[in-house]
Amino acid sequence: MTLKQNLHAVKVFAPATVTNVSCGFDIMGFALRQPGDVVVLRRSGQAGLTIKKIQGHANSIPFEASKNTAGKAVLSMMKALNLKAGFEMEIYKQMAVGTGLGSSAASAVAAVWALNRFLTRPLSREQLLPFALEGEKLTSGNHVHADNVAACLYGGFVVIRSVAPVEALAIDYPHALHCAILHPKIEIKTADMRNILRQHVPLNDAIQQWGNIAGLVIGLQKGDFELISRSLNDVIIEPIRGKIIPGYQQARQAALQAGALGSGISGSGPSLFALTTSLESARQCGQAMAEVYQKLGLDFDLYLSPVNPHGPQVIQSEE
Amino acid sequence: MTLKQNLHAVKVFAPATVTNVSCGFDIMGFALRQPGDVVVLRRSGQAGLTIKKIQGHANSIPFEASKNTAGKAVLSMMKALNLKAGFEMEIYKQMAVGTGLGSSAASAVAAVWALNRFLTRPLSREQLLPFALEGEKLTSGNHVHADNVAACLYGGFVVIRSVAPVEALAIDYPHALHCAILHPKIEIKTADMRNILRQHVPLNDAIQQWGNIAGLVIGLQKGDFELISRSLNDVIIEPIRGKIIPGYQQARQAALQAGALGSGISGSGPSLFALTTSLESARQCGQAMAEVYQKLGLDFDLYLSPVNPHGPQVIQSEE
Structure with a gap:
């Protein structure tokens, strides 16, 4: 070459x-x-x-x-x-x-x-x-x-x-998708976040998860926001990891109430994401998540972005 | 009404x-x-x-x-x-x-x-x-x-x-898809086939499975036969159930060698399916599976069909 x-x-x-x-x-x-x-x-x-x-x-x-x-x-x-x-x-x-x-x-x-x-x-x-x-x-x-x-x-x-x-x-995905990212300034090691996971998962949870994965893929490819929203649900990982990240449950609920299609942990955290259908909605969801962390007195970065x-x-x- | x-x-x-x-x-x-x-x-x-x-x-x-x-x-x-x-x-x-x-x-x-x-x-x-x-x-x-x-x-x-x-x-799926079904005339109860499954699955297997589910959905929606073929792989259920169905592994291999995109257990069995890209290919795969059961001396029904x-x-x- x-x-x-x-x-x-x-x-x-x-x-x-x-x-x-x-x-x-x-x-x-x-x-x-x-x-x-x-x-x-x-x-x-x-x-x-x-x-x-x-x-x-x-x-x-x-x-x-x-x-x-x-x-x-x-x-x-x-x-x-x-x-x-x-x-x-x-x-x-x-x-x-x-x-x-x-x-x-x-x-x-x-x-x-x-x-x-x-x-x-x-x-x-x-x-x-x-x-x-x-x-x-x-x-x-x-x-x-x-x-x-x-x-x-x-x-x-x-x-x-x-x-x-x-x-x-x-x-394929609908190009209207935007995202709010809140990065709480706390240190959590990727390895630790992996080590707390159970090495075996209940079969029934796995089935629920793969239904949602299929639903998310179909929703993204068809641009069906409601299907994307129903599918953005993790019954296996986030219930465990969410306990380690202060403010996670409250911030997630705040984002959903502010209109997010879904909200969860980005990677192994501690950043949280909220997926939305517009920049304006991302701003509202980001604001809602930010208020949770302001009340908790935890420092954070907030990013608003379209899917790139x-x-x-x-x-x-x-x- | x-x-x-x-x-x-x-x-x-x-x-x-x-x-x-x-x-x-x-x-x-x-x-x-x-x-x-x-x-x-x-x-x-x-x-x-x-x-x-x-x-x-x-x-x-x-x-x-x-x-x-x-x-x-x-x-x-x-x-x-x-x-x-x-x-x-x-x-x-x-x-x-x-x-x-x-x-x-x-x-x-x-x-x-x-x-x-x-x-x-x-x-x-x-x-x-x-x-x-x-x-x-x-x-x-x-x-x-x-x-x-x-x-x-x-x-x-x-x-x-x-x-x-x-x-x-x-x-959506590619309408060229056809299927060979071989029903071995043995009795297996659905409840038994469910009871032999493990109630917990390794997380790593679950991850592999949900990658394949996403791959299968994408492959079907895009009509990508090679992706469909790579995704038609079950690391959780069929390895267990396959042991109960006489001739399963051989018939599956025979179907794959005869050109099937994938082959596995239909429902909880004992019927086997082979998914193909044409009726002619379904016929060849059905024939290959049939030969396995003929050698085993087990009676069976064989069906060839497009996806309906x-x-x-x-x-x-x-x-």
Whole structure:
């Protein structure tokens, strides 16, 4: 594989993602317009990859390329394509790690999207997916999570049909969908949120869950908001995880009363999402959730965003 | 509700149904063109409902209307609509009870469809569903199964999003789909097939299953045969039930090798299905499955059928 000779640097934005989406634990996700991470990839005289800068929410994010999710993703792609060139990377993180918004996935996707732009024959999203996932393996170990990475890379709504081999499916959805995200500023470790889950689930709950998954997919594809709303119900994971996140039940109820189609935990939390049919409705639901946290005296960030159909986007390139 | 004065008798065919469809345990089903049951409903001078005749596979099917699935369905509909008239019913069963092909559902659906034809303002399929389900409650007790009844009543492919309240969703599917059904003539009780299931399932298996459910729904709606094929995989139920049905694993493998998109247990068995993209392919898969049972020396019925988009159909009416 050869590189474009006249390209010097590429700056890419890749979006935050909401995964699980209530009933779709580990198999569903969608991309936001904001927040997101920005990665700059610049040609360098020195072979290999050097991370020069990590800005914003940078605590505990390693500079060593092979231990950094974005770095690892780029290195695995360089190796597979036998690229001998040298690159420098800058990472501008707009969200902290451990928010439940796919922070590490966004950096990894932005990085491979940037490297892809340097290729004379760029790869497809499907081809890029395994490389972006290499970064994710650093944080989640053997338990590969493709949901954040795929939603970030493909944009819109995705389903992970299978993780081994990985198969992500982009699905149609009504473009009126918007989202309010409330990120309570409390620290919850992804690993802890996974460890509290029961390793076995009642068959009857699983049946209820897969009815809702089918309903959600059909509702999204047909643009049936009422069906989407009825299906956004998790009887297995959120009842357990919700107990760990202060204010969760109240904020969820407040969002539903303010008109949300559904509301739940984004990823493994602590961020909460409320899915709505307009930006105005997202604003109202966000406000309702915010009031719950204001009363609790807990600090938070609030984001309003349409579902993002694009995935990563080049925002600047230098020749 | 009033009855048409000039209608004397209606004869209705309602189709057999394949439910579970591998990954969609308790939430998915589709209708066949054949086999199926036929019900005749005829006006009578005597108030109430009298079952006059049950023909074919009639062992153990009660004549007492309130204990017969078709009778109970009609009685519940007559009661709800406050119909004071009298009817006689004849039931022509083309399949035995306990085949896994929704025999009792077919009779109940044919019966309510026939009664509906007598109404001056007929009900919709959605409105008929609860009445047809009343019959099913006789055989499955409190555990309401809506999958056979909904697939039979709506035709095509259906998803049961919820059982309480019942919500059935008809979904698009590629009309090239055909099916081979092999019914081994062995007796397996539905209750036994349910009792051998584990009441808890591993979370990781459940996740794999809901990925496949989403994949199957997307594949059906988009007409993506390869996606349908990859998704037709059950990691929870069939591995257990398959052990009870002699020849199951071999027949399934034979069908897959003969070109089936997928193959599994219909309902709670013992019937097996193979889903294909043409009638010719269904014939080849049926032949491959049949050879397995011939070698085992087990008697069987074999049916080839397109997926049936119509549901029940009036085949005769007398004024």
